[in-house]
Amino acid sequence: MRKxxxxxxxxxxxxxxxxxxxxxxxxxxxxxxxxxxxxxxxPTDFSSTYDAVLERCVSTVKGTHAVEFYxxxxxxxxxxxxxxxxxxxxxxxxxxxxxxxxxxxxxxLVFAEAQAKEAIEELGGYPVVIKPISGSWxxxxxxxxxxxxxxxxxxxxxxxxxxxxxxxxxQKYVEKPGRDIRINVIGGRVVAAIYRMSDHWITNTxxxxxAQPCSVDADLEKIAQKAAAAIGExxxxxxxxxxxxxxxxxxxxxxxxxxxxxxxxxxxxxxxxIDYCISRAKKSKRL
Amino acid sequence: xxLMHTQCSICDARINVEESVEVAxxxxxxxxKNKLEVTGKSADTVTVKEAPxxxxxWGE
Numbered sequence: 584m585r586k587x588x589x590x591x592x593x594x595x596x597x598x599x600x601x602x603x604x605x606x607x608x609x610x611x612x613x614x615x616x617x618x619x620x621x622x623x624x625x626p627t628d629f630s631s632t633y634d635a636v637l638e639r640c641v642s643t644v645k646g647t648h649a650v651e652f653y654x655x656x657x658x659x660x661x662x663x664x665x666x667x668x669x670x671x672x673x674x675x676x677x678x679x680x681x682x683x684x685x686x687x688x689x690x691x692l693v694f695a696e697a698q699a700k701e702a703i704e705e706l707g708g709y710p711v712v713i714k715p716i717s718g719s720w721x722x723x724x725x726x727x728x729x730x731x732x733x734x735x736x737x738x739x740x741x742x743x744x745x746x747x748x749x750x751x752x753x754q755k756y757v758e759k760p761g762r763d764i765r766i767n768v769i770g771g772r773v774v775a776a777i778y779r780m781s782d783h784w785i786t787n788t789x790x791x792x793x794a795q796p797c798s799v800d801a802d803l804e805k806i807a808q809k810a811a812a813a814i815g816e817x818x819x820x821x822x823x824x825x826x827x828x829x830x831x832x833x834x835x836x837x838x839x840x841x842x843x844x845x846x847x848x849x850x851x852x853x854x855x856x857i858d859y860c861i862s863r864a865k866k867s868k869r870l
Numbered sequence: 871x872x873l874m875h876t877q878c879s880i881c882d883a884r885i886n887v888e889e890s891v892e893v894a895x896x897x898x899x900x901x902x903k904n905k906l907e908v909t910g911k912s913a914d915t916v917t918v919k920e921a922p923x924x925x926x927x928w929g930e
Binding site: 593594600601604616618641642717837839 | 890892893894895896907921922925926927928929930
């Protein structure tokens with residue numbers, strides 16, 4: 584039986600990608616490391632030996648275009664273009680979660696200051712969190728505590744930002760117990776979870792939060808699987824808040840970083856991701 | 871752990887790099903602390919250039 588050939592699409596190799604390369608090699612796969620910055624995506628005379636591509640680009644723009652190309656050429660992409668398009672935009676993600684009855688913090692999108700003030704009243708008042716509609720690692724998040732701060736922030740966004748910064752995503756601020764949860768769901772299965780501990784209201788590990796193992800109870804498993812199913816088939820890093828009313832899904836990441844999860848839980852997340860790619864490839868080609 | 875060598879493209883310091891380093895991986899110069907991207911790898915040396923700055927669409 585021939586070996587499964589996986590193309591790992593990237594724009595830089597992080598510790599996560601090195602874990603994936605190692606996991607693929609342990610499983611006897613051929614893994615081809617493809618720096619998308621060096622590619623010419625021209626459909627004329629395209630040929631590929633890949634059974635699947637695994638998109639791991641740190642650049643969302645480059646990653647989504649690369650996925651669009653391979654998928655349009657008939658190559659299985661993990662994650663798919665549909666999934667990437669939902670997850671790369673926080674407003675789109677929130678709408679999908681609401682439409683699938685997944686608990687998520689209240690949110691609104693506006694384009695101007697007057698509508699922002701009105702929306703904040705409807706959300707229950709200050710504080711609120713303003714986020715860029717795309718972006719990651721907790722960057723450019725602002726907790727807005729009052730109207731003065733809101734006015735200043737919106738003026739700066741309008742004057743200094745590009746057009747996409749004029750789409751103002753507002754989210755009701757959620758009090759957290761000094762942590763949130765990152766849970767990895769792969770092919771509909773919960774694989775691992777960590778707490779991200781921080782004294783700061785932003786609990787991304789990229790912003791200094793400390794990772795600790797998290798045991799997954801039935802309610803957490805249920806909401807994570809429901810959120811993943813709402814987005815589609817794939818590999819997800821789901822951010823969950825613990826509230827008095829239960830778990831709520833904050834965001835969903837489609838090129839999830841997992842090396843901290845693997846380090847503190849000892850669970851082979853990279854292996855599970857490669858196994859999933861293999862199963863998708865086999866299913867599509869009936870290998 | 872086998873070490874390879876490179877020269878920082880910013881401060882010219884000689885840097886030791888682990889053999890397991892991959893092309894396109896980001897490393898730090900031990901002298902000037904700047905981030906460097908590995909651009910090539912041969913038997914006992916690697917080549918580097920200044921790493922790209924974090925851009926707005928970077929993340930997970």
